[in-house]
Amino acid sequence: MTEREEQDCADFPGGKAANAASLSGKPLGIYIHIPFCARKCAYCDFLSAPATEETMRLYADSLKREMREAAEILRQEYVVSTVFFGGGTPSILPESVLSGILEELFCLMPVKTDAEITVECNPGTLTETKLKAYRASGVNRLSIGLQSADNRELQLLGRIHTFEEFAENYELARETGFQNLNVDLMSALPGQTREGWMETLYKVTELEPEHISAYSLIIEEGTPFYEKYKEGGPGYAALPDEDTDRLMYEDTKKILEARGYQRYEISNYARPGFACRHNLSYWERTAYKGFGLGAASLLGNRRYRNGDSLSEYLAGNFSYDSVTVLSRKEELEETMFLGLRKMEGVSLTEQMEQLYGELIVKLCRQGVLERQNSRIFLTDRGIDVSNRVLSEFLLDEEI
Numbered sequence: 001m002t003e004r005e006e007q008d009c010a011d012f013p014g015g016k017a018a019n020a021a022s023l024s025g026k027p028l029g030i031y032i033h034i035p036f037c038a039r040k041c042a043y044c045d046f047l048s049a050p051a052t053e054e055t056m057r058l059y060a061d062s063l064k065r066e067m068r069e070a071a072e073i074l075r076q077e078y079v080v081s082t083v084f085f086g087g088g089t090p091s092i093l094p095e096s097v098l099s100g101i102l103e104e105l106f107c108l109m110p111v112k113t114d115a116e117i118t119v120e121c122n123p124g125t126l127t128e129t130k131l132k133a134y135r136a137s138g139v140n141r142l143s144i145g146l147q148s149a150d151n152r153e154l155q156l157l158g159r160i161h162t163f164e165e166f167a168e169n170y171e172l173a174r175e176t177g178f179q180n181l182n183v184d185l186m187s188a189l190p191g192q193t194r195e196g197w198m199e200t201l202y203k204v205t206e207l208e209p210e211h212i213s214a215y216s217l218i219i220e221e222g223t224p225f226y227e228k229y230k231e232g233g234p235g236y237a238a239l240p241d242e243d244t245d246r247l248m249y250e251d252t253k254k255i256l257e258a259r260g261y262q263r264y265e266i267s268n269y270a271r272p273g274f275a276c277r278h279n280l281s282y283w284e285r286t287a288y289k290g291f292g293l294g295a296a297s298l299l300g301n302r303r304y305r306n307g308d309s310l311s312e313y314l315a316g317n318f319s320y321d322s323v324t325v326l327s328r329k330e331e332l333e334e335t336m337f338l339g340l341r342k343m344e345g346v347s348l349t350e351q352m353e354q355l356y357g358e359l360i361v362k363l364c365r366q367g368v369l370e371r372q373n374s375r376i377f378l379t380d381r382g383i384d385v386s387n388r389v390l391s392e393f394l395l396d397e398e399i
Ligand code: SF4
Pocket: 036, 037, 039, 040, 041, 044, 045, 046, 048, 087, 088, 089, 122, 145
């Protein structure tokens, strides 16, 4: 249950519908990008940078304007079922600024009473006041970026916090009443051993978060980490080799499943009932609308991407960088390679049977795919080589 309060939405036509229990309309996920961080992490190539409080406030004003422009059309067709503040570090915003954005959304759009509302947070940026303000504004899920329980690894990654600071923030979140917490972790770090990774998993599961995301580090070109890593240097030990990386993935599954977490997507685990509904909408291709710098949207058969110039955005220019109209073939391909990321896989339609029948038989024979009635899903072996398997679902011809 959230502590969302009734908003005074008198000036906004969508507002009266907000908080109503029985709303009709197609479900819509809302993504709100906050491109600010206390400091840039060494491995990060996301759209984020440090900024002054003044810039953050101006950015929030632009976000509200962008939402107002879009809401008129959106509310005719959709009801908001999830909201996700991502970044960057959304928790770096002063609490009144984040609450203000959410209040505006509630006034503009019908939002389900049980909507999942997530804020991505970085340890070291949370305070009791902030957490209470989040609760009061309806936030009911926090996604905390820990990455590692080893302070040496955190330092290597250029993170702003220690494990102890994370644990303090985590406890504070519990004390403030948050009952749905995700912890982000990262494996395959330079110099990391299997034992070190397992230690991180043990330490984190002792805290019993409802959800854990566990990805491998990808060293992106153009990041300071890439440059330093290329040159070598103090602390930049070798990356775990491919076999160790795979074993770490297996360790993750083993340890997390033994502690009550179900893997529901290649890199995501949750206690029963706590799968991230917002992220599921990406893999299931239900509609979502992104607001803010570089934010992506999927509405019907169109994918949109916002521009990524902060000065343009602050000046109120919300034009898209790209609009892609997906063909039926592209939609089907996406359904397959996004849907197969989920452990429950994809239910085959007649058309999928026709187009992919032979491929499915071949992949089942190879042991990378399994079929149960009309449902197909990746096997453990298939997950190990998922990029290769998923790419096989690209079609040669239009349909
Ligand atoms: S906190 Fe996240 S978004 Fe910000 S710099 Fe670090 S990795 Fe990038």
